[in-house]
Amino acid sequence: MLRILEFLYRLRALLLFVFLEIIAIWMVVRNNSPQGAAFFNSSMALTGSLLKTQADIVGFFNLAEENQDLASQNAELLQQITLLTPYDSLSEEGLDSAFRASYTVQSARVVGQTLRLTQNHLTINKGSNQGVKEGMGIFNQEGIVGRVKSVSKNYAVGISLLNTGLLVSSKIKSSDVFGSINWDANDPQFAKMLYIPRHVLASPGDTVVTSGYNAIFPEGILIGTISEVAPADDQNYLEITVRLSTDFSKLNHVYLIENTELSELDSLYQKAEISDEY
Amino acid sequence: MNIRNLLSYLAWGIILVALQVFLFKNLALFGVGLCFLYIILILHLPINTTPITLLLISFGLGLVVDIFYDTGGIHAAGTTFLGFIRPLWLRVISPTGGYDEGTEPTLQEMGTGWYLTYILPLTFFFCIIFFSVDQWGTLGLLNILNKSFFSSILTALLAILVQALFFKRRRGIL
Structure with a gap:
């Protein structure tokens, strides 16, 4: 028994190292899962x-x-207000709940x-x-x-x-085809649009907006413009690169x-x- | 380490962590070279620091930086690994006759040639762990090696620059 303890004591640095690494990796995994909240983050x-x-x-x-x-x-x-004002009289009527701002x-x-x-x-x-x-x-x-x-x-x-880890439900504005925007970790200015079938006609310059399907964003918020369309390795889908309109820097x-x-x-x-x- | 050394080490630590999280966080050279200057806090601890102390300091430091980066434990994983391999690497490159008691492995104490063989591989391995944990199989080995290579060179260059600029004059006070 004593010799086992002695042996472990000699390996204490290695054991502590493995222990701390496991904690660190566990915290990374926890932080990256969409539902799990990190214990320590910058909102403290x-x-x-x-x-x-x-x-x-x-x-x-x-x-x-x-x-x-x-x-x-x-x-x-202001421009939008001027477009809306002629219909001012409509707002006097009791609105249907369908028109309530959601x-x-x-x-x-x-x-x-x-x-x-x-x-x-x-x-x-x-x-x-x-x-x-x-x-x-x-x-x-x-x-x-x-x-x-x-x-x-x-x-x-x-x-x-x-x-x-973030997928945003989106659509090509001109053709109303739905897909998902996901960043591929390469360049902060570009993201990929996934799940667009091969038969869809998408061309560089088309606008990509949110679809309103995921209940986070309303329909029509700008995401970016298509910069490149290529057939993906996977035969069923197109590989579409989107230039993001937001400048994250x-x-x-x-x-x-x-x-x-x-x-x-x-x-x-x-x-x-x-x-x-x- | 006496109390005075400890205080100056703490002050230096706060400055470096602040620099890291406020200035270097979003800095990238050509999109591949990131700077992790704060790890010289681990690299410059006295040579006779016990492995346990070294590991605990490394882990704590990584965790503090992680909080500001919102990265969970990526930095902690990297710094802990760094703390673990530092004594091993120091033994490998020890000069004939060994180290003097209480020496700090810095540019001034050990000279440029030795310092480069000390800092470059260690930073490189730190970067390898950091980017591997960060990318977790999404981008492939070549991307990790590429980023690690440039990041470690940038970090080592900045470490040398900082010491050459600020340490020589302040040496008498510290």
Whole structure:
């Protein structure tokens, strides 16, 4: 017995090493699974506030560009208002519940993010105190950004679109063909569009938008434009490369969108025994 | 390590981790060369640090960086491996007559030639583990080797640069 203990004591460094490695790998696996929340992440109060201070400082230097973006977005919204105003009288009538807004939007700021890994995440400066919930969609004026993964009191961590674990239901705008957008971990500017059958006519330059099928994003939020179409190794599908419209290296202001009917949809799916994988 | 060394080590650690998570996090040379300057905190611990202490420090340091990167345990996996192979590699490249008691394996103490043979393979293996855990079979071995090669060179260059710039003058104070 004593000799066994002695033997183990001599191997203590190796044993500790194996033990710590197993913990580390286990934390990685847990962090990358779509449902499991990490124990430690950047939405913790201390790291969140540190990242926010950094974003405040860096954000100061991007103010001019940010202002320009916001101004152009304002202009676009103003134009939409003028299009809508002639129908003002309609809003006097009691609306059918089908017309009730099923999405609520709020704004937030990205205070930290990674770009160079295969599982990239971002930290935003709003949390459960501001009504942020897990599963909300994140987008900005350029296109979609990601999905909220876990929430603390004042911060939240989102899975970036630049994460091989995130699939976003999407469609080619011109032909209404549905597919999934998934990042292939190569270049932060491009992603792949999966499950487009071979017979579909897709050509470079076509716009890709969200399909509205996954209940996170409403239909029609921009994802990007097709840059390359090639037959995939797998004979059934096309290999489509999409140039993402969102510039992830300059993320600052984003919008969080919540489907207010998500719980109803979820219970419906559950009743129909459809697993909704987002 | 006396209390004064410990304090300066801690201060240096905070500076390096801050640099890593605020500056180097999204920096990539040609999209393949990432910089992991903070691992010199592990590489520069005194040579006679016990393996257990080394492993615990490495794991803790990796975990702190992981929190800021939102990577779960990728950095921790890499740094723990680094902490494990450091004593082995030090034994392999030990100069004739062995090391002096309490020497720190830094550029000033050991000279450029020895330092390069020390830092390059260790950083390279750290990068191999880091990118393997990160990509987990999605991109293939060649991509991992490519990224590890350039990242380790970039990290070693920056480590040498930082020491050449800041350490010589401050040596008397530290």
